Amino acid sequence: MDVIFLGVNDIGFRIYEWLCQRDRVEMIAMLTEQNQLDLIQKQEPDLVVSIGFSYLVPPEILDVPSEGALNLHPSFLPYNRGMNPNVWPLIEGTPAGVTLHYMDTKFDTGDIIAQRKVETDFSDTGKDLHERLEEAQFDLLTEVWPEIEDGEIERTPQGDRAESYHSKADFIDLCELDPQNEVRIKAFLDRLRALTFPPFDNAYIEIDGEKYYVDIDIRKAVNESEDKNDGLLSSY
Template identity: 60%
Template structure:
C-alpha cells in the first residue's frame, strides 16, 4: 500500500489517544491532525483525507464533513451495537443487562447507526463498577481497531447494516436523571445495587441523594467472597 494514506483523527479520551498514537506509529499512514472541537472540523475540507477515524469525540459530525473522506469515516463506540447507542454505554449495560462490548462502524448522519465493520463483546461481572467496565471497554476498543485496521485499508472487510429500530439509545439527560436518588423510591435490592455500581466512577461524584436538606454522594464496592 502507498505510504500516503491520510487520516484525520477525532478524539479526546484515553482510548482515543491510544488509537491515535498507534496510527501515528504506522509507517504506511500519515495522521494529519488530531481534532477535539467542533470548530476544527473545517480542517477536513482543506485536507480531504482518505479516512476520518473517531474515538472519544464528543460532537456530532455534520453530513457535509462525513462526505469528504475518500474511503469513509470510522468510529469506535464503547458498546455492542445496536445496544447502547449514544451516551454512557457502560452505565446502561449494567443497568439494563444489555450486552457490553465495543463496535467499529462507519459514521453516518445518525448517532452510532452506521454499518458495522467489527464488534467484540466484553464480559461483565456483578462486582463491576461503571469505571471497571469503562476501562475494559477502552482496552477492547484499542485492540479491536488494531485488529481491524489491516483489513480496512486492504479493502477486505464486509459490513453489517444496522436495524435502526433494534437495540437501545440513551441521552446524557437520562444519565443525569439516573444520578438523582429518590429517598422515598421503592426498589428491589439488586436493581439498586446495579444502579449504584453503574454510577460508581471515582473520582467523580455521580449518585446523589438529599436527606434533611443535605446532599450526599453514594458509591458501592462489591467484592466476591
C-alpha cells in the same frame, strides 16, 4: 493513507499514538472541537477516524474522505447508542461490548465493520466496565486496522435490529436518588455500581437539606465454604 483523527478521551489518544507509528498512515491532524471540522474539507483526507468525539459530524463533512469516516464506539451496537455506554449494561442487562462502524448522519447507527462482546460481573462498577471496554476498543481497532489499510473491510447494516439510545440527560437523571422511592434490592445495587466511578461523584441523595454522594463496593466471596460468621463482631 492520509487520516484525520477525531478524539478527546484516553483511549482515543492511545490509538492516535498507535496509528501515528504505522508506516502506511500519514496522520494529518487530531481534532477535538466541532468548530475544527472544516479542516476535513480543506485537507480532503482518505479516512476519518473518530474515538470519543461527542459531536455529530454533518453529512457534508462525512462525504469528503474517499474511504469514509469510522467511529469506534464502546458498546455492542445497536445496544447503548449515545452517552455513557459503560453504565447501561449494568443496569438494563444489555450486552456490553465495542463496535467499529461507519459514521452516518445519526449517532452510532452506521454500518458495522467489526465488534466484540465484553463480559460483565455483578461485582463490576461503571469504572471497571469502562476500563475493560477501553482495552477491548484498542484490541479491536489494532486487529482490524491492517484490513482497513488493504481496503478489505466488509460492512453490515444495523438495519431495524432492536436498539437502545441514551442521552446525557438520561445519565444525569440516573444520578439523583429519591429518598422516598421504594426499590428492589438487585435493581438498586445495579444502579449504584453502574454509577460508581471514583474519583468522580455520580450518585447522590439529599437528606434534610444536605447532599450526600453514594458509591458501592461489591466483592465476590473468595471461598464460599468459609465460615459465614467470619468478620462479625462478637457481643461477648
